[in-house]
Amino acid sequence: MRTEPQTDDRRGFGVKLAAIAAAALAFGTPLVAGLIVLLDPLRRRNPSGRFLRVASLAAVPADGIPRSFPVVAERRDAWNRFAAEPIGGVFLRHMKDGQVTALNGICPHAGCFVGFDGTRDRFACPCHKSEFRPDGTRIDPERCPSPRDLDALAVEIRGAEIWVRFENFRAGTREKILA
C-alpha cells in the first residue's frame, strides 16, 4: 500500500524552499567562485599622471606642424612586464614662439589613431572621418563624429627636453574622463 503524499501546505512550502535553497547553494558556489575571478579587471587601472620624456626640443622643428612621437614607458600585460614599450602616441607641436603643445593621438570618438595630413593641414581619423585643426579643435563640431576635440596633454620643458603627462581618456564622451 502506498501512503498518500504529504499535503500539508505549510510543510510543503518549507520543503520547497529548502530544496530550492540547497540547490541554489550547491550550484551557486562554483558560479560565484568563477564570477569573483571574472570581475577582477574592475580593480585594475592604468597608472596615469606620470610625466614621461617624449623627445628633445631639437627633434621638433619650431614650425607649428604637429609631429607624431611614440610614448615609451613600462607596460604591464597581466603577468608580463615590459620595461620600455611604446604605450601610445602623441603629436608634439613646437610653435615659432617656442611654445610646445601635446595632443594624444587617439581620436575621442572610437579610439582610432588619427594621422596628420600635411597637404590639407588637418588631423584626419581614418575610421569615421573626424577632422581636427592642427591645434586639435574639431573643424566642424556640428557634424564631426568625435564628441570632443583631440585631448590636450600637459607639457613640461625640462632643460632641452619635452616631457608630457601621458593620459588616455574615455572614448565617446563629451567630457574628458580619465580611462
Added chain:
Amino acid sequence: MRMLFDWFDDRTGIRQFVHAALYEHIPGGSRWRYVWGSTLVFTFTVQVVTGAFLWMAYSPSAQTAWESVYYIQHEMQGGWFLRGLHHYTAQAMVVLLALHMMQVVVDGAYRAPREVNFWLGLILLQLVLALSLTGYLLPWDQKGYWATQVATKLMGVVPGIGDKLQSLVVGGPNYGHHTLSRFFALHAGILPGLLIAVLVAHVALFRRHGIHARDPDPSRDSTFWPDQVLKDSVACLAVLVVILGLVARHAITGGETHARPADYLGADLGAPADASEPYPAARPEWYFLFLFQLLKYFEGDKEIYGAIVVPGVVMFAIFLMPIVGRWRLGHGFNVGLLFCLLIGVAGLTVQAMVEDRKDPRFQQAVAEAEASARRVKQLAQSPTGIPPTGAVTLLRDDPMSEGRKLFARYCAVCHSFQSDAGEGLAHAQAPSASNLHGFATRQWLSRLLDPKGVDSVDYFGATKHREGEMVSWVKENLAELDGPGRENLRKAVIALSAEAALPAQRAADAKDAKQAAEGRELIKSQLGCIDCHRFHDAGELGTAPDLTGYGSRDWLIAFVSNPGDERFYADRNDRMPAYAPHADDPHRNDLSPKQLALIVDFLRGDWYEPRPGR
C-alpha cells in the same frame, strides 16, 4: 543480431526515436524552400568540427596568438585549408541566416503557435554574430585588433555601466593576454554552448509545430526521409561548393600567383597586432560594415543612437513581428519592414565600400598593411624565425620596416629619400637637406662628383654647404676632365664607395677590388681629397668629414650621433641635430642605440632579403 537490436530497443526505445526523427510528416511534400534551416545546421557543424581542430593548434596570448595562427596557415600541412573553411563558413552562415529569416517572414511562419520559435531564432542570430565578432580578434592581427577595439570602445557609451562593461570584456584597462583568453573562452566555449542549447530547443519546437506549409496539396504529402533529406543534402553540398570556391578564390581568379598555396589561399592574416602602430586600414568584417557606416551619421555625443539605440529599436521591431503579424495588414507590414531593412543594410554596406574605394588614403593604407603582412611573414620564415617575444618584435627590429618609420619621423623633416624612379618616401614639404636614397653608392657618389649634380638639391639641399668649398672644388676641378682624368675619378668613386661596404654592392666591390686599391691611392695623392678630408692614414680632421669608412655602418652611426664632432662637420655643421651625443648617458639622447642602428641599416639597405623561390 536482430535479437540484440530488439533488446537494445526494448531498453532505450531507439526505434521510435529514429522513426520520429526520420518520418516526420511533411504536408504538401518536400520543397526546396525548406532547406535553409538545414544548411544552417550544416554550417554550424562545419564550424564545430573545423573549430575543434583549429583549437588544437591555437594558443591565446598576446605573444602566441598571431604566431600560432601563422603556424597553422603557413607551416602546418593543410592548415590554410582548415582555416579557410572556418573563415568562409562563418561568412556563409551570416548570409544563410538572412535567407532563413526572409523565408520565415515571407511565409508568415512566425505566426501562432510559432512565436517562441521565431524568438529563439533571433537569439541564434545574435549568437552567430557574437561568434563572428569574437572570432575576428583571435588571430591577433592588426585588422582584427583595431576593428575590435572600436567595438569594445563603443561599449563604453552605454550609460552608467559602460566603462565597467568594457573593462570586463577586455579583461583590464587595455587589450592584452586577458582580452584574448576571454574572447577565446566566449568564442570556443560559452557562445557555442549557448548556441547548441538554443538550437536544440529551436529544432524541438519546430518538430512540435510541424513544418509550416502554405497551401499544401494533400496528395503530395511525404516524409522527411528520404525526400526532404535529399533536397537538404544537395543544398548543403551546394553551400559547401560555394565555401570551397571562396577558400580557393585567388586560385580561381588567378590574380595572384605564389609558390605555396598558404600564401594566397584561405583566410587572410595581417601583420601582428601592435598597440603603438596606427592602423588606418581598420574595417570590420563586411557584414558589420553597415553598422560602421551607420555610425558616421551620428555625430558627437549622439553616437549612442547609432551604436545602441537604432540597432536596438530595429531588433525590437523584428522581435514584435509575430505579434504585429496577427493583424490583417500586419503581415504585409512585417514583410515590408524586413525588405526595407535589407535594402537599408545593403545600401549602407555598398556606401561604405564605395567610400573606401574612392579614398586614396584608405587604399594606400591597405597597400601598406598588405606590405607589412608580407614582410613579417618573410621575417618569420627567415633563419632567425619568430623569437619568444612574439612576431611583433620581428617588425620592430627590422630596418626595412622600423628603420623606414624612424627615418620618416626623425630624418624626413629635412632629408628626402627618393630614387629617380620615384621610389622611397613621399615627401610633403620641400627637403632642406640631402637626398639619402642610395647614399654612398657608386651612383650617388658619381653625381656628387659631377659639376652638374653637386649643387642640386639632392646633395647639400638648402644648407650653407650648397655654396661651400666642396661644391666650388667640384665645379672648378672636375668640369673639364680628359679621358685618364675621368678614369681616375671613376676609380676613386669605386674606392670611396667600397669604404661603405654596402650589401647591395658586395659583388661589385669584390670584382673591382684592384681598381678600388688604385682609387684609394688616387684619393690620397693625385686627386687632392686629403687637402681637406682625412682618409685612413692621410690628411687631417677638423676641416671636412672623415672619408675613412665613409658610409659604413660605424661611420653613419657616429655621424648621426653627432655631426658636429671633429670627425665630421665640426663647427661647420649646418642645422643637423645631434641625435645621440651623450655616449655616457643614453637616456638623454633622442635616439637609442637600437633606433640609430635601425635608421643606419635602413639607409644602407642592410636588411634581410629572402632568397628568390621562397
